[in-house]
Amino acid sequence: MNLFYAQGVYFVKRAGMGALRQEMGLHVVSIPGSQISIRINNVILPKIFYMAIVAPSLLAADFLHLQHEVEMVNQSEADWLHLDVMDGQFVPNISFGPMVIEFVKKVTTKTCDVHLMIEEPSRYFEQFKKAGADHINIHIETCPRLHQDIQQIKAMGLKAGVAINPHNPASLLSDIIADVDIVLVMSVNPGFGGQQFIPNTLNKIREIKKLIREKGSSALINIDGGVTLGNAAEIVAAGADVLVAGSTVFGSKDPLGAIRELKKL
Numbered sequence: 001m002n003l004f005y006a007q008g009v010y011f012v013k014r015a016g017m018g019a020l021r022q023e024m025g026l027h028v029v030s031i032p033g034s035q036i037s038i039r040i041n042n043v044i045l046p047k048i049f050y051m052a053i054v055a056p057s058l059l060a061a062d063f064l065h066l067q068h069e070v071e072m073v074n075q076s077e078a079d080w081l082h083l084d085v086m087d088g089q090f091v092p093n094i095s096f097g098p099m100v101i102e103f104v105k106k107v108t109t110k111t112c113d114v115h116l117m118i119e120e121p122s123r124y125f126e127q128f129k130k131a132g133a134d135h136i137n138i139h140i141e142t143c144p145r146l147h148q149d150i151q152q153i154k155a156m157g158l159k160a161g162v163a164i165n166p167h168n169p170a171s172l173l174s175d176i177i178a179d180v181d182i183v184l185v186m187s188v189n190p191g192f193g194g195q196q197f198i199p200n201t202l203n204k205i206r207e208i209k210k211l212i213r214e215k216g217s218s219a220l221i222n223i224d225g226g227v228t229l230g231n232a233a234e235i236v237a238a239g240a241d242v243l244v245a246g247s248t249v250f251g252s253k254d255p256l257g258a259i260r261e262l263k264k265l
């Protein structure tokens with residue numbers, strides 16, 4: 001187990017996660033749960049802090065001032081920029097596609113986490129890579145050849161994520177979880193920002209965490225939808241690694257402060 005000391009706080013790097021995390025540009029990571037104690041050289045460290053990855057979702061930004069919004073995220077403590085692509089088929093809403101991402105990429109300094117809520121996503125992998133995606137997340141519900149699609153994303157040099165809708169159980173991930181870098185758990189029905197977090201997601205996070213351990217996976221658990229300053233601590237305590245936050249960040253009078261609060265968890 002790797003231990004870091006920074007700003008008066010000990011951070012623990014979870015076994016098996018380090019390489020991926022460092023590759024993803026993170027310096028310190030830990031296991032959740034301030035209730036966990038660890039023993040190092042016979043000294044018990046009583047408090048372990050967890051730093052979630054924070055990914056503001058551009059869907060909730062002011063599109064008239066997109067550059068300004070992206071620059072705000074650049075100045076923040078956020079780690080990733082979450083980019084929701086919707087086709088009006090898989091989800092009822094239509095958002096934006098590779099062209100917008102290409103412009104965003106010119107300005108952003110953050111990792112571009114692209115979430116494809118579209119039918120037949122593999123038709124567009126190349127376009128999204130070209131546009132600047134660092135991660136491509138695809139839905140288990142849209143991919144009859146999910147394993148092949150995940151391998152294709154990874155072969156392109158990108159991180160691959162599998163997204164799962166609220167009605168689908170964690171067990172559906174059983175035979176793919178060892179192959180993915182990210183599990184994107186939808187905590188609202190996909191299509192729109194500003195919805196209420198579905199409480200059963202907390203159980204699902206715990207189940208996915210268990211599955212990750214059982215399968216020796218190094219996937220990060222990313223929670224998308226209805227994340228607020230009020231429920232984020234509980235979500236992280238359940239085992240989430242990444243918090244996508246749209247309205248909580250872009251709807252705030254102090255978006256930098258909102259991101260800072262999420263990072264403090």
Ligand SMILES: O=C(CO)[C@H](O)[C@H](O)COP(=O)(O)O
Nearest residue numbers: 190191193194225226246247
């Ligand atoms: O994927 C999404 C919707 O399909 C959005 O990323 C998600 O809803 C985040 O928005 P908010 O934080 O406002 O709930």
